[in-house]
Amino acid sequence: MNSPTCHPHSPTVFLVDDEEAVRKAVSRLLRSAGIAVAAFASAAEFLTTFDPAIPGCLVLDVAMPGLNGLELQQALAERGGALPIIFLSGHADVPISVDAMKAGAMDFLTKPARDEVLLAAVRTAFEKNRVARIARAETHEILTRLATLTPREREVMEHVVTGRLNKQIAGDLGTAEQTIKIHRARVMEKMKVLSVAELVRLADQARLAPTPAHRTKVS
Amino acid sequence: MSWITVIWSIVASACLTLAALHFVVWWHQRKAWGNLLFSLTAVATAMLGACELWMMRAETPAEFGLALRWIHVPGWVMLLALVGFVRVHLQAGRPWLAWTVCGMRTVSLILNFILSPNLNYREITGLRQVPFLGEAVSVAIGTPSPWMLIGQISLVLMVVFVVDATLTVWRCGRRRQAILIGFGIVFFTGVGTVQVILTMWGILQTPITLSWFYLGIVVGMAYELSDEVLRATKLTQDLRESEQRMDLATEASGCGFWVWEIPGDEIWISDPGRKLYGVSPTERVDFARFTGTLYPPDIEPVRAAVADAFANGGAYFCEHRVLAGDPSPRWIAVRGKTEFSANGTPLRMRGVSIDISARKQAESELHERRGELAHLARVTMLGELSASLAHELNQPLTAILSNAQAAQRFLAMDDPDLTELREILADIVSEDEHAGEVIRRLRLLLRKGEVQQQELDANEIVLDVLKLVRSDLTYHGVIVTTRLAPKLVAIRGDRVQLQQVLLNLIMNACDAMASNDKDDRHLTVVTRAAGDAALRIEVRDVGRGLPEGGPERAFERFFTTKPHGLGLGLSVCRTIITAHGGTLGAANNAHRGTTFHFTLPTWNR
Numbered sequence: 064m065n066s067p068t069c070h071p072h073s074p075t076v077f078l079v080d081d082e083e084a085v086r087k088a089v090s091r092l093l094r095s096a097g098i099a100v101a102a103f104a105s106a107a108e109f110l111t112t113f114d115p116a117i118p119g120c121l122v123l124d125v126a127m128p129g130l131n132g133l134e135l136q137q138a139l140a141e142r143g144g145a146l147p148i149i150f151l152s153g154h155a156d157v158p159i160s161v162d163a164m165k166a167g168a169m170d171f172l173t174k175p176a177r178d179e180v181l182l183a184a185v186r187t188a189f190e191k192n193r194v195a196r197i198a199r200a201e202t203h204e205i206l207t208r209l210a211t212l213t214p215r216e217r218e219v220m221e222h223v224v225t226g227r228l229n230k231q232i233a234g235d236l237g238t239a240e241q242t243i244k245i246h247r248a249r250v251m252e253k254m255k256v257l258s259v260a261e262l263v264r265l266a267d268q269a270r271l272a273p274t275p276a277h278r279t280k281v282s
Numbered sequence: 283m284s285w286i287t288v289i290w291s292i293v294a295s296a297c298l299t300l301a302a303l304h305f306v307v308w309w310h311q312r313k314a315w316g317n318l319l320f321s322l323t324a325v326a327t328a329m330l331g332a333c334e335l336w337m338m339r340a341e342t343p344a345e346f347g348l349a350l351r352w353i354h355v356p357g358w359v360m361l362l363a364l365v366g367f368v369r370v371h372l373q374a375g376r377p378w379l380a381w382t383v384c385g386m387r388t389v390s391l392i393l394n395f396i397l398s399p400n401l402n403y404r405e406i407t408g409l410r411q412v413p414f415l416g417e418a419v420s421v422a423i424g425t426p427s428p429w430m431l432i433g434q435i436s437l438v439l440m441v442v443f444v445v446d447a448t449l450t451v452w453r454c455g456r457r458r459q460a461i462l463i464g465f466g467i468v469f470f471t472g473v474g475t476v477q478v479i480l481t482m483w484g485i486l487q488t489p490i491t492l493s494w495f496y497l498g499i500v501v502g503m504a505y506e507l508s509d510e511v512l513r514a515t516k517l518t519q520d521l522r523e524s525e526q527r528m529d530l531a532t533e534a535s536g537c538g539f540w541v542w543e544i545p546g547d548e549i550w551i552s553d554p555g556r557k558l559y560g561v562s563p564t565e566r567v568d569f570a571r572f573t574g575t576l577y578p579p580d581i582e583p584v585r586a587a588v589a590d591a592f593a594n595g596g597a598y599f600c601e602h603r604v605l606a607g608d609p610s611p612r613w614i615a616v617r618g619k620t621e622f623s624a625n626g627t628p629l630r631m632r633g634v635s636i637d638i639s640a641r642k643q644a645e646s647e648l649h650e651r652r653g654e655l656a657h658l659a660r661v662t663m664l665g666e667l668s669a670s671l672a673h674e675l676n677q678p679l680t681a682i683l684s685n686a687q688a689a690q691r692f693l694a695m696d697d698p699d700l701t702e703l704r705e706i707l708a709d710i711v712s713e714d715e716h717a718g719e720v721i722r723r724l725r726l727l728l729r730k731g732e733v734q735q736q737e738l739d740a741n742e743i744v745l746d747v748l749k750l751v752r753s754d755l756t757y758h759g760v761i762v763t764t765r766l767a768p769k770l771v772a773i774r775g776d777r778v779q780l781q782q783v784l785l786n787l788i789m790n791a792c793d794a795m796a797s798n799d800k801d802d803r804h805l806t807v808v809t810r811a812a813g814d815a816a817l818r819i820e821v822r823d824v825g826r827g828l829p830e831g832g833p834e835r836a837f838e839r840f841f842t843t844k845p846h847g848l849g850l851g852l853s854v855c856r857t858i859i860t861a862h863g864g865t866l867g868a869a870n871n872a873h874r875g876t877t878f879h880f881t882l883p884t885w886n887r
Contacts, residue, residue: 081756082677084713088684091706095691126673126757153673153680154757175680178687 074189075099075119077146079109079135081127085174089122089151089181096182106130110138118196120169120188122181125152125159133159136166145195147188151176205269211253219246223259224266285415286338290331293497297328300504307511316371320507322363324500329356331493338419338489343406346422347399353490354394354401354433360496361387361440364467367503368447372459375447383443386436393429402430402482412487419489426482437475441468459506466502470495529554536637542569544628558614558637560606577603577611592628596620601638613642649733652857657730659854660782663789664727670754671724677753678717685710723750726778727785733776733861737885740773740809740817741766747784748807758792760803767810770817774885775862783855783866787821787878790851793844794825794876816864816881824875833868855880 076093078100080086086102093100099119103109107129121139125132136148147169152159160171169191170184212220222232229247233240256262301324308318333353340346365380394401406424413419448464474495480486529552532538538555542548549567556563559575573581580602591598598618603611618633664671689706692698723746748755748762755762788805795803804824812818828836829843839853852866859866859880866880 082681084681084709084716085677085684087709088681088688088713091688091702092684092691095688126753128756128759128761131759151680153676153753154669155672156669174676175683177683178691181684 072117073099074192075101075117076185077109077113077119077121078102079104079106079121079127079132080124080151081105082124085124092178092181093185096178098182098185106132106135106138109135115144118189118192120147120149120185120192122149122151122185125150125156125163126154133163133166136163136168140167145192145199147191147195149181149184149188151181202268205254205265208254208265209269212250216246216250216253219243220250220254220262220266223247223250224263284417286335286417286419289415290335290493293493294328294331297324297331297497297500300500301325301328304504304507316367316510317507319363319367319370320500320503322359323367323496323503326356326360326363327493327496327500330360330496334490334493338414340409340420343409343422343424344399346409346420347403347406350402350422351394351400354391357433357492358387358391361436364499365440365443368444368463368467371506372447372451372456372463374450374454375443379439379443379446383436383439386432386439390429390433390436393432397427397429401427401433402478403427410487412489414489421481421487421489423484430482434475434479437471441471444468444471462502462506466499470498538635540633540635542631542633544630555635558606558612558635559604575604575606577605591618591620591631596622596628596631598631598633607639612637613639652861653733654730655850656779656782656854656858659786659850660727660778663782663786663851664724666789667751667754667785670751670757671720673753673757674720674750675717678713678720681713682710682717685713720750727781729778731778733779735774736777737772738775738777738780740770740819740882743777743780744784744807744809744819747781747788751785751788754789755792755805758796758803759800760792760795760805761801763804763806765806765808765810767817770809770811771884773817773862773882775882776858779858780862780882783858783880784819784821786851786855790878791821791823791825791876794823794827796825798825812881815886816883818879818881820877820879822871822875822877824871824873827870827874828868828876833870836868837866 076098078086078089078093080089080102081104083104086104090100090102101113101117103112105127110130123132123135130138132150132152139146139148148163148167150160150163150168150171151174152171153174155173163171169188172180172184209217218236219232222235227235229240229243233243236243251257251262254262254265256265301321304317304324305321308314308321311317330353333349333356336349337346337353340349362384365375365383368375369377369380390401399406403422404425404427406422408423409420410423411418412421444464444467448460448468451464452460474492477486477488477495478490478492481488481490528539532552532554536554536558538552538558540549540551540555543550547568549569549572551559551561551567553563556567559572561567561571561575565571573584576584584600584602587598587600596619598616598620601613601615603613605611614635615638616633616635618631620628621630621632623629685706689703692703692706727750744764744766748764784807788807791805792803795805802824806820806822808818808820808822810818829841835841837852837856839850841852856866859882862882864880864882866878868876868878870876
């Protein structure tokens with residue numbers, strides 16, 4: 064799922080609803096606000112044909128034949144998706160909306176939804192997606208840079224970010240202070256930072272980056 | 283004191299009394315010929331006695347001869363009357379024999395008046411006084427005439443005739459009649475004739491006492507006839523009592539009996555019947571008057587029912603209203619039977635009419651209650667569907683709102699695309715219609731009204747119901763398959779109630795599959811013809827199956843497996859289907875799940 068930082072596509076709403084009239088109308092509304100839309104008649108269709116590289120958000124009906132909205136949400140979570148989800152449901156069912164929000168939905172709107180409400184949610188979602196994508200791209204960059212470090216440089220970096228002085232690090236690792244100084248300079252250069260503070264920040268971000276293996280399922 | 287006078291007076295008066303009695307009986311009932319003939323016999327016997335007395339007190343041979351001549355008249359009357367009596371009352375005896383006897387006796391009577399002194403004697407030479415019952419009475423001495431034979435033969439023939447008749451009667455089993463009358467006549471006539479012959483030939487020195495013997499016959503006949511009178515009286519009494527009982531019964535039940543003499547167009551109605559139809563106790567009633575008592579819309583159906591009865595064997599059955607009655611027209615049920623003549627024309631119709639207003643009232647109330655109950659069940663069911671129905675309405679509303687707001691935005695642009703705007707408006711209109719449809723269907727089901735009978739297409743009803751519950755089925759993840767027969771004959775029924783039944787069965791099927799896996803909730807609706815005159819609709823699921831206790835348990839009132847269910851749905855459905863002339867049943871499928879099926883009769887024009 065890794066992709067370049069920027070993408071030429073403008074953010075798109077992925078609209079999934081089994082009712083054709085609703086798809087048409089909501090698509091029109093979004094288009095009239097200058098927002099790109101891709102409509103799908105079922106969750107299955109969406110899963111097989113959507114391009115994960117395109118930024119945007121998901122506007123999703125709940126009650127659909129086959130895979131319903133909540134099940135799609137779960138399937139996407141398992142794939143490690145970053146698309147924020149806005150539910151647009153005809154059933155004003157409290158338990159369902161609670162489940163959806165617990166599972167990480169960004170918003171839960173009831174039909175019929177006024178344009179300001181829907182558009183505001185979409186814009187918020189786009190922003191969230193943009194920020195997430197940027198953060199992901201950054202993390203990706205950091206990890207790329209980290210990958211260029213040698214194991215020794217890696218070790219030194221670990222110690223530097225805990226705030227240890229060169230002399231202390233030399234003592235910990237059993238090498239000369241001068242060696243440490245050279246390693247440290249190389250780390251700063253490879254990591255493209257100018258201060259230790261920045262390095263610390265990058266290290267934090269790298270450690271917190273979620274990888275598919277570490278993700279826990281939220282039910 | 284003259285014993286002879288006393289005895290002969292007693293005999294004569296007894297005979298005359300009996301004669302008078304039975305004459306009166308005949309007078310009142312002209313068809314009772316037996317009574318008239320008996321009367322004549324009795325009078326003849328009395329006259330016989332009078333002549334005998336005359337003979338006994340005769341002082342000259344000429345007087346004796348005259349008396350003996352005149353005695354033949356009552357004798358002739360007697361014979362003819364007896365023969366007549368046997369023929370008419372016993373209804374036996376050969377007619378030719380009867381005529382022969384009568385003819386012969388008439389001949390002998392005529393001869394009697396031609397010959398001198400009479401039929402019996404060629405010449406009476408003198409009288410002799412013999413003692414008889416303490417008196418001296420005259421007995422003739424003379425030469426018997428051979429012409430007397432004719433008279434005797436006629437008597438013999440009569441005896442033969444009577445014996446033959448008696449045997450017939452005996453064989454019919456009317457033993458008592460046979461003995462009393464048949465044997466009586468034979469015996470007493472025989473004895474009497476013997477006495478006459480012996481007296482004539484001078485062997486017996488007594489006067490003729492034929493009247494005593496004929497009294498025997500008279501008594502026998504009187505007994506027989508009085509037995510009839512007694513029986514008639516008893517019958518009358520029984521009849522009166524029976525009539526009284528019937529009157530009581532008809533008063534209590536409000537029935538009226540009637541008999542319609544069709545050729546003369548006259549209807550007899552019992553008094554309770556007259557009250558029922560609002561006809562006065564004395565006016566003459568014919569068919570026109572009868573139809574005048576009917577509630578106008580029912581006149582044609584009644585005429586048609588009568589015509590139908592005449593054409594098809596005579597049984598008449600009709601329920602109609604009459605104008606009489608307060609406050610509203612009365613309902614009457616009528617049953618009748620027609621008698622036909624030999625060539626098939628209707629002669630008479632007999633029947634009974636009963637007031638069934640109370641029953642009709644109860645029926646109409648029951649009908650109303652059933653309708654109310656069905657409505658209640660329907661509304662409850664729709665209440666359960668309310669979330670899905672709201673969803674069903676939300677779809678078009680969402681489309682309309684988003685379309686309209688999109689249009690507003692497009693219009694706010696510098697160069698709005700009018701084609702797109704036209705499309706938007708067209709979509710709005712069509713979505714509005716769609717919403718209207720949903721509401722219309724819903725309103726139809728919520729309606730509480732009189733049951734209406736219309737020509738309906740079963741497939742259309744199935745599809746309408748499925749449209750209504752579509753969101754609910756989607757929500758519950760139920761996958762619907764329909765197998766609708768293409769050319770189904772129309773059925774007759776109430777659209778709302780039949781939709782209610784289908785809705786109920788479909789919702790039950792959904793519930794049954796609630797714990798199935800998501801891809802395993804298959805609902806199938808099938809319609810097909812079932813024979814020539816019916817069609818069958820089935821709702822099949824693959825759920826948990828019927829509850830314990832067998833399929834019939836599910837139809838019991840107040841039986842439910844839902845935590846908050848009323849349990850009325852299926853029993854109401856059954857009532858609805860039964861009222862439409864069909865049957866509703868259920869059975870577990872061979873593999874798994876249940877099929878609910880109902881049949882409905884098709885509408886034959």
